[in-house]
Amino acid sequence: MATLEVKNLHVSVETDQGTKEILKGVDIVINSGEIHAVMGPNGSGKSTLAYSIAGHPKYTVTKGEILLDGENVLEMSVDERAKAGLFLAMQYPVEIPGVSVSNFLRTAKTAVTGEAPALRTWIKDVREAMGNLKIDSTFSERNVNEGFSGGEKKRHEILQLELLKPRFAILDETDSGLDVDALKIVSEGVNRAHKDNDLGVLMITHYTRILKYIKPDFVHVFVDGKVAEQGGAELADQLEAEGYDRYVKA
Amino acid sequence: MSDSQKPAQHGLAEHTHGSFVPLQIRSDRPRSKSVSDFEAVSPLQDLWRYLQPEQLKGLDADVLGEYESEVSFGAADGVNVSWIESTDPRVGTIGVPEDKVAAAAYTNASKTLLVEIADNAELSEPFVVNITGSGSQASALHVLVIAKKFSNATLVFEHAGHGVLAEIIEIDVQDEAKLNLVSVQNWDKGSAHVSAHFAKLGRNSYLKHSVASFGGDLIRITPVTTFTGPGAEVEMNGVYFADAGQHIENRPFVDHAAPNCKSRVTYKGALQGNKAHTVWIGDVLIRVVAEGTDTYELNRNLLLTDGARADSVPNLEIETGEIEGAGHASASGRFDDEQLFYLQARGISVDEARRLVVLGFLVDILQRTAVDELVERLTKVLEEKLGSK
Numbered sequence: 196m197a198t199l200e201v202k203n204l205h206v207s208v209e210t211d212q213g214t215k216e217i218l219k220g221v222d223i224v225i226n227s228g229e230i231h232a233v234m235g236p237n238g239s240g241k242s243t244l245a246y247s248i249a250g251h252p253k254y255t256v257t258k259g260e261i262l263l264d265g266e267n268v269l270e271m272s273v274d275e276r277a278k279a280g281l282f283l284a285m286q287y288p289v290e291i292p293g294v295s296v297s298n299f300l301r302t303a304k305t306a307v308t309g310e311a312p313a314l315r316t317w318i319k320d321v322r323e324a325m326g327n328l329k330i331d332s333t334f335s336e337r338n339v340n341e342g343f344s345g346g347e348k349k350r351h352e353i354l355q356l357e358l359l360k361p362r363f364a365i366l367d368e369t370d371s372g373l374d375v376d377a378l379k380i381v382s383e384g385v386n387r388a389h390k391d392n393d394l395g396v397l398m399i400t401h402y403t404r405i406l407k408y409i410k411p412d413f414v415h416v417f418v419d420g421k422v423a424e425q426g427g428a429e430l431a432d433q434l435e436a437e438g439y440d441r442y443v444k445a
Numbered sequence: 446m447s448d449s450q451k452p453a454q455h456g457l458a459e460h461t462h463g464s465f466v467p468l469q470i471r472s473d474r475p476r477s478k479s480v481s482d483f484e485a486v487s488p489l490q491d492l493w494r495y496l497q498p499e500q501l502k503g504l505d506a507d508v509l510g511e512y513e514s515e516v517s518f519g520a521a522d523g524v525n526v527s528w529i530e531s532t533d534p535r536v537g538t539i540g541v542p543e544d545k546v547a548a549a550a551y552t553n554a555s556k557t558l559l560v561e562i563a564d565n566a567e568l569s570e571p572f573v574v575n576i577t578g579s580g581s582q583a584s585a586l587h588v589l590v591i592a593k594k595f596s597n598a599t600l601v602f603e604h605a606g607h608g609v610l611a612e613i614i615e616i617d618v619q620d621e622a623k624l625n626l627v628s629v630q631n632w633d634k635g636s637a638h639v640s641a642h643f644a645k646l647g648r649n650s651y652l653k654h655s656v657a658s659f660g661g662d663l664i665r666i667t668p669v670t671t672f673t674g675p676g677a678e679v680e681m682n683g684v685y686f687a688d689a690g691q692h693i694e695n696r697p698f699v700d701h702a703a704p705n706c707k708s709r710v711t712y713k714g715a716l717q718g719n720k721a722h723t724v725w726i727g728d729v730l731i732r733v734v735a736e737g738t739d740t741y742e743l744n745r746n747l748l749l750t751d752g753a754r755a756d757s758v759p760n761l762e763i764e765t766g767e768i769e770g771a772g773h774a775s776a777s778g779r780f781d782d783e784q785l786f787y788l789q790a791r792g793i794s795v796d797e798a799r800r801l802v803v804l805g806f807l808v809d810i811l812q813r814t815a816v817d818e819l820v821e822r823l824t825k826v827l828e829e830k831l832g833s834k
Contacts, residue, residue: 273786273789289781
């Protein structure tokens, strides 16, 4: 079993108005096979947490630790983190003109496993994963995220999640911009990866909608760069009924 | 670097201008077939402002050598290739030099290579003309391509070796003809190549014109497309990669002199190393008669290191408002941090990410040539350049 620990994490960014602290001491521990939902109002720092774990250069960790099985994640480069088993499904996947999906997937798989996948099984795996996510086979030859609809981009993120088989996945508002059908397909993909790979999931979301399809073991409510409250799945139901008002006013 | 190529109405989107103000409208530029009619090349002249005369390695001299022995070609059904006297009345009907080096090429090439695609000919394979330099004597080459009515062909001009070459390529695309013309510049170090292309497009004809420039100290290509009949379409593509010290200049010009024609100009380049310099000046002129014109030109440059410089200036002159659309875009950027992050977040190292993105950025233009062998070979050239950093 693996563990991802976020300890007293403080993160700041440079803005036009100077340095701004966004995360103000976050503590979350995720074990393999656990699903954690991080919920909170806009601007509470949810996405900053996601990008900080993945190592985006825009965010500076000023205090605290991120450990993966005791290893210091903060000392790793972005690609080393991915190789160590961390995966970030992005809220806004970037277009990479000229790089085909098939080339990208194969290059990424080779990078995270350290060797090129056996061609025959790889092609079969990709085809099956695309079929499960109802991604048309012509996507292989399209450029990464170029001209993809919002829903296609999110399904493509989950396709990578299923093929790269990380130990921990951070899903940054993977549910946003999806209609109900696409939400179901994407959720099934996450649930498959969870079940097949004993994946630990940190699911960042603004809404409770996705929690109907992906059942969290733990819910963390994020307000102003900190975890304001934690609980089980029942906390999400309470948020559904009451919204974030009481946290924001407090 | 999201690259939406939807034509934008001029003035509404993706609209940037350089600081350069044209001194004259494009069609007023002086022309002559005689080198003596042009003043000595000087960086004070607008046409030569981005380079020093010594970079031309003598191509701006009044007297140049000839390049016949450096040119080789095969044979194919439907293509007639031969050397004709440059006094032949067909020579010089498509384009007249607009600068001193092109005029030097015109004046000094006593023979012209005629490449004639027969009426209705459908070429199944690309026809390749190899131009392989073997010395540093400044020399002249004149080529005349005639794609006759209803023909359909792919022509590749492959420049390699060590050469100092002033070149004119006249391209006559007759009514209803389709021509895919590719000019590859993959010269050895120490080479200089200045080439003026003139294309004339007849009624309902189609020209795909691509230039791929990778090797050579100086490469300067000025392709001019003139529409002379309605309903024609041109796609002008360029791809280039300048290393330290290389100067690669492209000055495409589309002259919409007939109604209901369409032009798409897309040039993309990468630069790396100290004093890698690229220049792109994209001119489009929509004349009064050219109602229903649909044009879009785009230039993008990817700067991979400090010390490189990309100049990019789109110019659009519109003499009629009765058009379908006219737009242009120019952007020069560094390798995008967000693209790098996305790829790294999937375990791909910085070097590998850089390779993927640069190839991704440029290979789609290579692919537009639709010549598989060329795409494969030039992709390898790009990979070698990336590895040499």
